[in-house]
Amino acid sequence: MRSEGALSTVPDRPPVGRTRPWVLLLYLTLALVCLPFLLPMLWMLLSSFKTSGAIFGNPFSLKGGDLRLANFTEVFTQYPFARQYLNSLYILLITVPFTLLLSSLAGYGFARLRFPGREFAFLLTLAAMMVPSELTAVPQFLIFKTLGLTNTHVPVIVLQVFSATGALAVFLMRQHFITLPRELDEAGRMDGLGYWGVFWHLLLPLSRPALATVAIFALLNSWNDYFNPLIYLNDERLMTLPLALQRFTDPLGGVFWNLTLAAGVLVALPVLAAFLLAQKQFIESLAASGTKG
Numbered sequence: 207m208r209s210e211g212a213l214s215t216v217p218d219r220p221p222v223g224r225t226r227p228w229v230l231l232l233y234l235t236l237a238l239v240c241l242p243f244l245l246p247m248l249w250m251l252l253s254s255f256k257t258s259g260a261i262f263g264n265p266f267s268l269k270g271g272d273l274r275l276a277n278f279t280e281v282f283t284q285y286p287f288a289r290q291y292l293n294s295l296y297i298l299l300i301t302v303p304f305t306l307l308l309s310s311l312a313g314y315g316f317a318r319l320r321f322p323g324r325e326f327a328f329l330l331t332l333a334a335m336m337v338p339s340e341l342t343a344v345p346q347f348l349i350f351k352t353l354g355l356t357n358t359h360v361p362v363i364v365l366q367v368f369s370a371t372g373a374l375a376v377f378l379m380r381q382h383f384i385t386l387p388r389e390l391d392e393a394g395r396m397d398g399l400g401y402w403g404v405f406w407h408l409l410l411p412l413s414r415p416a417l418a419t420v421a422i423f424a425l426l427n428s429w430n431d432y433f434n435p436l437i438y439l440n441d442e443r444l445m446t447l448p449l450a451l452q453r454f455t456d457p458l459g460g461v462f463w464n465l466t467l468a469a470g471v472l473v474a475l476p477v478l479a480a481f482l483l484a485q486k487q488f489i490e491s492l493a494a495s496g497t498k499g
Contacts, residue, residue, distance in 0.1 A: 254468040261463050277468035287469060289443050290450040297359055297446065298428045301366045305375055305424040306417055313379025314405050318391060334373040339433060347437060361438045371427035375420040382416035383409060418484040425480055447473045
């Protein structure tokens with residue numbers, strides 16, 4: 207039998223089936239705050255199944271005559287959208303791993319190694335995030351034109367890896383490595399590991415939340431990049447998805463909004479799926495990135 211003192215330490219809990227009013231108010235407030243973000247996405251999703259004439263009527267109408275799947279098939283049959291989708295996908299599969307590798311190595315160097323000019327080099331990396339890409343577009347274009355790499359994916363891939371997002375990735379990885387205890391390095395040294403062994407076998411396996419965050423930023427940067435493909439790609443079959451979305455037009459200059467919105471849904475789905483899968487690691491890494499250093 208438990209004593210009264212033990213019973214008195216048990217916190218009060220609301221009866222099963224009842225929720226405190228402030229919790230309901232909190233959920234209602236959060237739902238209202240989410241509406242401005244969810245309604246445009248809902249409108250895009252519903253409009254992607256409609257004809258062009260029905261889109262600008264009742265935006266949330268679900269009449270059977272207005273809904274159709276032909277928009278999604280026409281996107282692939284009337285335009286090289288499948289090729290453009292593969293272009294964006296394979297560029298992403300190159301840029302994201304390279305961004306993860308280079309940012310983790312640079313972050314490890316800035317956080318754990320001591321070398322002359324380390325702080326100055328890190329400040330230069332942070333300064334790269336503050337320089338607008340438009341300022342460096344002309345000299346970059348002249349360099350790639352001299353090398354004969356225009357109208358190829360090489361400039362797009364290189365500029366996505368070495369971009370402001372890449373500098374942000376270095377910052378996030380550096381902040382994460384600072385939070386890891388130095389005893390890990392000492393234990394690795396005692397086991398005969400060098401700098402690379404400590405990085406690869408000890409620190410990197412503990413960096414999954416930070417790597418997931420960097421991967422999301424790199425994915426968004428690659429998937430949504432419009433500026434660099436616009437400058438370097440002229441062939442329609444080499445274009446990426448952001449450029450493809452502006453190609454659904456008729457000869458008279460009008461826009462096929464039903465096809466544009468259907469393609470927009472197909473473009474947005476991978477990004478939403480990636481964030482939903484990695485949202486826990488994303489939030490954990492951002493919360494930890496400013497706690498030390």
